[in-house]
Structure formats: structure tokens, C-alpha cells
Amino acid sequence: MELKNNVNNHLNKGFPFSVIFKNKSFIVADNEYPLGYTAFLTANCDFRFADKKVFEELYRLVESLINKFDRDVLLEYRDKLNEALSFFCKYELFILLGWDKKIGKKDKYFTSEMVDLYEDYNHILTSEPEMLDLERAEKLAYASIDYESLLGYGLYLCAANEAVDYYYSLVFHLTREIMKNNARTKHALASSYKAFLNDEVMKYVHDYTPSTLRSEITSVPIVTNSDGNNILVRKMFFSSLKDYLLTDLFEGLSAGHYIWQCKICDRYFLMKSAHKQIYCSEVNPKYGVPCSYVAKHPEITKEKMPSQKKSDSPYYLLWKKRADSIRKNKSLGKYDEIVSAKAKALIDEYFDRTKYDFEYAKNEYEKDMELKRVYERAMDIST
Numbered sequence: 001m002e003l004k005n006n007v008n009n010h011l012n013k014g015f016p017f018s019v020i021f022k023n024k025s026f027i028v029a030d031n032e033y034p035l036g037y038t039a040f041l042t043a044n045c046d047f048r049f050a051d052k053k054v055f056e057e058l059y060r061l062v063e064s065l066i067n068k069f070d071r072d073v074l075l076e077y078r079d080k081l082n083e084a085l086s087f088f089c090k091y092e093l094f095i096l097l098g099w100d101k102k103i104g105k106k107d108k109y110f111t112s113e114m115v116d117l118y119e120d121y122n123h124i125l126t127s128e129p130e131m132l133d134l135e136r137a138e139k140l141a142y143a144s145i146d147y148e149s150l151l152g153y154g155l156y157l158c159a160a161n162e163a164v165d166y167y168y169s170l171v172f173h174l175t176r177e178i179m180k181n182n183a184r185t186k187h188a189l190a191s192s193y194k195a196f197l198n199d200e201v202m203k204y205v206h207d208y209t210p211s212t213l214r215s216e217i218t219s220v221p222i223v224t225n226s227d228g229n230n231i232l233v234r235k236m237f238f239s240s241l242k243d244y245l246l247t248d249l250f251e252g253l254s255a256g257h258y259i260w261q262c263k264i265c266d267r268y269f270l271m272k273s274a275h276k277q278i279y280c281s282e283v284n285p286k287y288g289v290p291c292s293y294v295a296k297h298p299e300i301t302k303e304k305m306p307s308q309k310k311s312d313s314p315y316y317l318l319w320k321k322r323a324d325s326i327r328k329n330k331s332l333g334k335y336d337e338i339v340s341a342k343a344k345a346l347i348d349e350y351f352d353r354t355k356y357d358f359e360y361a362k363n364e365y366e367k368d369m370e371l372k373r374v375y376e377r378a379m380d381i382s383t
């Protein structure tokens with residue numbers, strides 16, 4: 001059946017989108033996120049428990065339009081496409097990818113003039129061949145591509161729904177393996193993935209349906225700017241959501257980023273270093289303070305939690321980085337002893353504040369810790 005084959009061709013070619021992958025982060029829709037961020041978002045969302053009827057209906061409408069053209073069904077299909085997109089956009093994962101901007105974008109393909117052309121095209125498909133004048137033949141040829149692509153898009157959204165469900169279970173089981181092995185270094189993370197693949201079920205999946213763990217990517221090297229310097233990065237083109245999700249997960253793991261489950265609130269958080277933070281730094285809805293604070297204050301929960309070291313604070317790494325830079329700049333003679341001491345005192349003060357001022361830690365700490373800003377303030381104080 002010609003129409004069905006053409007629609008499937010569109011689905012297989014996908015609806016490509018691009019993401020820039022750097023060493024530790026990726027850039028999509030002009031925003032930068034740490035590698036592994038979409039895996040973290042997926043682990044924490046209730047996507048798989050949501051009512052997914054919209055996708056069954058979307059699939060049914062595509063099938064129905066492939067079998068027989070009907071104007072009313074086509075308009076119902078338009079509404080269902082928008083409904084499916086709105087469903088996705090309840091989740092941050094899809095807002096990050098810019099899917100919220102796609103809602104209503106396809107409506108221009110459903111004008112009555114376009115619907116007339118689709119109807120004529122369907123008529124030609126099911127009737128005896130007839131001679132068309134060149135202009136009309138050309139118009140119908142373009143309309144046929146739009147029509148097939150529109151139907152393919154519905155199937156693409158259905159596949160995206162399945163991809164997130166599948167991805168969630170992959171992230172969940174892999175995280176369980178990582179936590180079981182207390183894997184907190186790049187080597188240990190790689191070993192955990194190996195152990196994960198050795199599981200009987202995963203072994204079968206890996207050997208017999210390798211495509212479930214394979215991403216098809218086209219990658220182009222491009223030059224971008226980072227802190228005033230040119231750097232070479234990869235711009236990757238994906239034709240399916242699944243390919244992108246897998247890439248983010250595995251690029252993240254190989255960069256040493258992994259997901260850990262907070263034992264106090266059960267939510268997942270993204271670790272971007274080999275530090276051993278065991279509680280999240282999000283505000284716990286039950287206690288009104290971050291879980292990392294709850295863990296250190298047994299009077300809150302009336303029970304003592306296993307402790308995490310001071311150096312495992314999520315804000316420690318940035319402090320350490322700045323302290324090293326200040327020391328280095330001092331020994332290179334870039335800044336004198338007085339300014340260096342003031343700069344060090346400032347970053348100590350900022351770090352200390354993260355321990356009790358959670359709003360500050362979340363919203364201002366990183367900005368205050370910008371090295372240029374630290375020196376500017378240090379010199380202000382010194383003069």
C-alpha cells in the first residue's frame with residue numbers, strides 16, 4: 001500500500017533536531033545543561049504513570065486516514081496532534097527540547113485549501129490514473145509530501161511516548177546497579193554498566209535487539225566559544241527522541257555524571273563529580289529544608305542519618321576550584337597577597353552561607369563565585 005509505505009518512510013527518516021555536545025554539557029534550544037540532565041529529569045517524572053489514551057487515539061486516527069481519507073477525521077487528527085504535544089509539555093524534559101513551541105505549528109497544514117489537495121491526492125491514489133496538467137500535478141506532489149509527513153508526525157509522537165517509558169526503565173535499572181555497587185568513579189560507573197549488561201534479561205536484549213541500546217547519529221564538528229576561547233565540539237543530529245535520550249545518558253556516564261537516589265526524600269539527583277554526596281540539596285517538602293541539611297540535624301527527624309563529609313557538599317566543588325585558582329594566581333604574581341587573602345575570605349564566606357541560607361545557595365552562590373566578580377569585590381575592599 002503506497003500511502004502506508006510513504007508515511008512509514010517519513011517516520012523512519014524522522015523529524016531531525018540537533019544538540020551540541022560539549023565535554024561536560026549539552027546545548028539545546030540555546031540553553032546549556034550538564035550531561036545526563038535528561039536522564040535525571042526522566043527518573044524524577046511520573047510520565048509512565050500518566051493517562052496515555054491520547055497516543056492510542058492518535059495512532060488509531062493515523063491508521064484510519066491511511067485506510068480511508070475523511071475530512072472530519074483529518075481535523076480530529078489535527079486536534080489530537082496538539083493534544084499530544086500539550087501532554088508532552090507538562091514535563092520539563094520536553095520544554096527543554098522546545099516542544100512547547102511546536103504546539104499549533106502544524107495547523108497551517110490543515111487549511112481548507114490544503115485539505116482539498118489532500119482529498120484530491122487520496123482520490124488519485126484509489127482511482128484509475130488520469131492526465132493532470134503540469135501545474136496541478138506539481139501542487140498535488142507537494143501536498144502529498146505534506147500529507148504523508150503529517151501522518152508520519154503522529155506516529156513519531158507515539159514512538160516518543162514509548163521511548164520515554166523504555167528510557168525510564170533503562171535509567172531506573174542502571175541507577176539501581178550503580179547504587180548497589182556504590183559506583184562513584186568513572187571506572188566504577190563503567191563496571192556497573194558492564195554488570196548491568198550481564199543481567200540475563202539485558203544480555204538477551206543486547207544480543208538479540210541491539211537497536212534498543214544503539215543510537216543513530218549524524219555528527220558534525222563545529223567551533224563554539226567558551227569563556228572567550230574557541231573550542232571544538234560536536235553538533236549531533238537525531239531523528240528520534242530515543243537516540244537523543246540514549247546519547248545523553250551514555251555521554252553523561254562517560255563524563256562521570258550519574259544519578260543517585262536520595263535516601264531521605266527518594267527523589268533522584270544528578271551527580272556531576274565523583275564526590276559522595278548521598279542526600280539531595282532540594283528542599284524537602286516534609287521538613288522545609290534541603291535533605292542534605294536534614295541529614296546533619298538529627299533533631300529534625302529524631303533519628304541519626306549516615307553522615308556525608310563536608311567535602312561532599314554540592315557546593316564544595318566550586319569553592320575548591322576557586323580556592324585553587326586564587327592560590328595559583330597569587331603564586332603567579334597576578335594578584336598581591338592582600339587581594340588574594342581578601343578573595344579567599346570572600347569565597348569562604350559564600351561557601352559558609354550555603355550551609356544555612358538555602359535560597360542563597362540555589363540562586364546566588366554560583367554568580368557570587370565567578371572569579372572575576374570575586375576579585376572585583378576583593379579589590380574594592382582592599383582600596
Ligand SMILES: [Zn+2]
Pocket residue numbers: 262263264265266267279280281282284291292
Ligand atoms: Zn532528598
